[in-house]
Amino acid sequence: MISASPTTKAIAWMMGALTSFAVMTVSVRELTGEMHAFQxxxxxxxxxxxxxxxxLQRGGWGQIRLTYLAGHTARNVIHFTGQVLWIFGIGLLxxxxxxxxxxxxxxxxxxxxxLFLGEKMNRGRWTAFGLGFLGVLVIVRPGFVEVSEGILIMLACAFFFGATGVATKWLTRRESALAIVFMMVVMQTVFGAVASSFVWAxxxxxxxxxxxxxxxxxxTAHxxxxxxxxxxxxxxxxxMEFLRLPIVAVVGFLLYQETFEAMTLLGAAIIFSGNYASIRHETRTVVR
Structure with a gap:
């Protein structure tokens, strides 16, 4: 049996993450207005x-260590902040x-x-970033659409999520996925308990x-x-996270009758083409 390449495995895991994030978005939308983000x-x-x-009971406790506690703490402070902003954004936009x-x-x-992990850019990745950024500009249309509170909140959220991804990558070089996710839920339970005590309903x-x-x-997403x-x-x-846009746009249309805008569809197509070019470049590089 031929085993899948690391690139193929990464793509498959990322598709699972994107699906989970889309379902999680719907859950948050259904709870928005009834429950505070902290709760x-x-x-x-x-x-x-x-x-x-x-x-963890089935032999996983050995993966839970305090060696990189500072790294886990930094990741979860950043991530918790981003999630709070994300939930607020879902309620406004x-x-x-x-x-x-x-x-x-x-x-x-x-x-x-x-800057911090020493990773290198190649032609495929530059293409994905360039077309991804262009696609977002097409959708957001800065200068033509009012910059509302929700937009500012989501732009700040995006920075925190980007930093979370880098912190996660740093931890994957030292910790298992199970350890990273377990430390996330433990730490964020503590953060949430303290914060939600002021807004509990x-x-x-x-x-x-x-x-x-x-x-x-x-x-499952994380x-x-x-x-x-x-x-x-x-x-x-x-x-590849850019692919979440067409998925969420379809969900918004089917569940909440949020109409498709032509510029949103155009931006999504540009974003998808960048991801496709990046994946093609990576898989060809592996084969060679």
């Missing part, structure tokens, strides 16, 4: 701990717009990966399925993303 993140992380415990603005995060992540039964879905997809980053460079993986 969502606390409950999601607490459920995540319960889900992961059986996996259409899903496709949220995703479009969020897609500036791979640009930040790629730049930070080159009673829970309702109809929120339960969405909270469970939020917790499960939160785990586990899949971590496995993808462990298999390939961040400068290759992070531009």
């Amino acid at each position: 969502m993140l606390f409950i999601r992380s607490a459920i995540g701990i319960l889900i992961l415990l059986p996996f 259409p899903l496709a717009t949220v995703s479009a603005l969020e897609f500036t995060s791979p640009l930040w992540g790629g730049l930070l990966a080159v 009673p829970l309702a039964w109809h929120q339960t399925p969405w909270l469970i879905l939020l917790a499960v997809t939160g785990l 586990y899949s993303l971590t496995r993808a980053l462990a298999a390939a460079d961040a400068t290759f993986i992070m531009p």
Whole structure:
């Protein structure tokens, strides 16, 4: 049996991450207006701990170490901040717009990966970044669309998500994906417990399925993303996040009747072509 190449594995894990992130977005939208972001993140992380415990019981506790505690702490402070901004953004903007603005995060992540991780850019990756950035500009149209509070929040969120990707990549060189995700839910349960104590609201039964879905997809999204980053460079993986836009745009149309804009479709096509060029370049390089 021929085993899959690291690039193929990275692409497969990234597709799992993108699907999970899309479902998680719907869960957040359903809870927005009924529950504060801090409370969502606390409950999601607490459920995540319960889900992961059986996996750790089967011989996984040896992976949990305190050697890189500072790195985990830095990653989760950055990530928790980005998630809070992301949830606020989902409540203020259409899903496709949220995703479009969020897609500036791979640009930040790629730049930070080159500066701090010593990764190299190649022609395929430059193409993905260039066309990805162009696609976002086509969708956002700076100077032609009002820069609202939601847009500013999502631009800040994108920077924190980009930095999270780089911190995750740094940790994958030292820790397993299970350890990284477990430390995430533990630390963010603590962060969320403290923050949500100021805004806590009673829970309702109809929120339960969405909270469970939020917790499960939160785990599968970050586990899949971590496995993808462990298999390939961040400068290759992070531009693939641009593919989330057409997925979320379709979800927004089907579930919330958010109409497709021509410029959104054009931008999505430009973004996809950049990702396709990058993947083709990487797979040809591996074959050679």
